[in-house]
Amino acid sequence: MELQQMRYVVAVAEERSFTRAAERCFVVQSALSHQIKALEHELGVTLFARSSRRVEPTPAGRAFLPQARASLEAAERAVADSAAAIGRISxxxxxxxxxxxxxxxxxxxxxxxxxxxxxxxxxxxxxxxxxxxxxxxxxxxxxxxxxxxxxxxxxxxxxxxxARQRHVAVVSSHHRLAGRKRIELADLAGEAFVDFAQGTPGRTQSDLAFRAAGLRREVAFEAMSAELILDLVREDLVVTLLPPAVVPEDPGLSTVTVAGGPTRIEYxxxxxxxxxxxxxxxxxxxxxxxxxxxxxxxxxxxxxxx
The missing domain is CATH 3.40.190.10 (Periplasmic binding protein-like II)
Structure with a gap:
């Protein structure tokens, strides 16, 4: 068994295609297929179920993959450690x-x-x-x-x-709170919010702050990017709480300091x-x-x- 054969198996499993795996490994497809067939013959198992349109690992293939990946990582680490011993980082x-x-x-x-x-x-x-x-x-x-x-x-x-940052309220420039210097968390309790998905660390700090203050809030929109969150705020559909460094200078947005607002720590x-x-x-x-x-x-x- 050779490391290159394991690389081919991992590539096919991840790409779900012999063609894409060959392109990824910079080898012609026939050579990759031959090496995998040789490995299957050596192991006495079939690693992939194949059809003209579909490729997926067999139970034996799924069992083979974790240790194949571990072996490849160990080989790469051996090379990196030996290079580091003479001052080269790879x-x-x-x-x-x-x-x-x-x-x-x-x-x-x-x-x-x-x-x-x-x-x-x-x-x-x-x-x-x-x-x-x-x-x-x-x-x-x-x-x-x-x-x-x-x-x-x-x-x-x-x-x-x-870094450690306290969130600010972000509202549209047309919102009733736009231009205020400072507000209380309670001033936001009746607003519709946009935030990250429930249960994610990006949202947890805001949920905890409202819970600690004994307040409830409505998260009407969920998004997975700060850009979309800010776009929704800009349209005056919702408000949000974000670290101030995330919010660009924008005439359509207004940021307000929130007493008792959530704190986020970057690690x-x-x-x-x-x-x-x-x-x-x-x-x-x-x-x-x-x-x-x-x-x-x-x-x-x-x-x-x-």
């Missing part, structure tokens, strides 16, 4: 970023990292804080930026605080158990929030220069 870095990240300039951070370590393959993933924390704990992600309520650090991962999270050389190099390039000397830290949506 391998892969998988970074998760929430939609409302404000504490890091992601593009500038990745650009600087790539220039410092060009042999590292960078993968960027979008999603939610809860799924990122699970992915790090399971070894499927190296580092992530999380946004969580002020209820304690994330569990199961190593972390450090990047940089990673695996505390044997992080890869690429992950350690990336973490080493992120300066702590109190250090104002680098390009990485953002304050109120702007990068802080040297």
């Amino acid at each position: 391998g892969t870095l998988t970074l998760g970023v929430i939609p409302t990240v404000t504490a890091l300039d992601i593009a500038a951070t990745l650009g600087a990292f790539h220039r410092a370590h060009p042999e590292v393959r960078i993968t960027l993933r979008g999603g939610g804080s809860d799924t990122f924390a699970s992915a790090i704990a399971d070894g499927r992600m190296d580092v992530a930026v999380l946004g969580l309520p002020d209820t304690g650090p994330p569990q199961g991962v190593a972390s450090r605080v990047l 940089l999270a990673w695996s505390g158990f044997n992080p890869s050389p690429a992950a350690l190099a990336f973490l080493g390039g992120i300066q702590p929030p109190e250090c104002r000397g680098g390009i990485f830290i953002r304050r109120e949506g702007r990068s802080v220069g040297p």
Whole structure:
């Protein structure tokens, strides 16, 4: 059994197509098919059920995949560790970023990292804080930026605080509260809200703040991007609560300080158990929030220069 054969099996399983898997692996389809058939013959099992239109793993194939992936990751880690021993950082870095990240300039951070370590393959993933924390704990992600309520650090991962922000109310410029300097949370209780999906960390801090104040609110719209949330607010359909750095300067929007409003903490999270050389190099390039000397830290949506 060869590592290349395992790579082909994983590619076919993920692409659900021999053609797309061959393109992904930069090999002709006949060669990929031949190698998988040879592996099936060696193992004495059929790894894929095939038809002219459909490919999917058999029960034997599904059982084979987790250890195949683990073997490929172990082989890659061996290469990366040996390179790191002589000062070269290689391998892969998988970074998760929430939609409302404000504490890091992601593009500038990745650009600087790539220039410092060009042999590292960078993968960027979008999603939610809860799924990122699970992915790090399971070894499927190296580092992530999380946004969580002020209820304690994330569990199961190593972390450090990047930023702490109190949410502001965001309303349309035509709303009755537009232009106010400060309001109470109770002033928003009768409004229709747009927020992230129920149960997600992006929404939890607002739910907790209303619950702690003994107030109820109506979340009429749910969205998974800050852009759509702000578009709905701009149309005067709803109001929302967001970190101030997420809200652009826009004549159609107005932000108002909220007494007793929710607080969100952005964390940089990673695996505390044997992080890869690429992950350690990336973490080493992120300066702590109190250090104002680098390009990485953002304050109120702007990068802080040297």
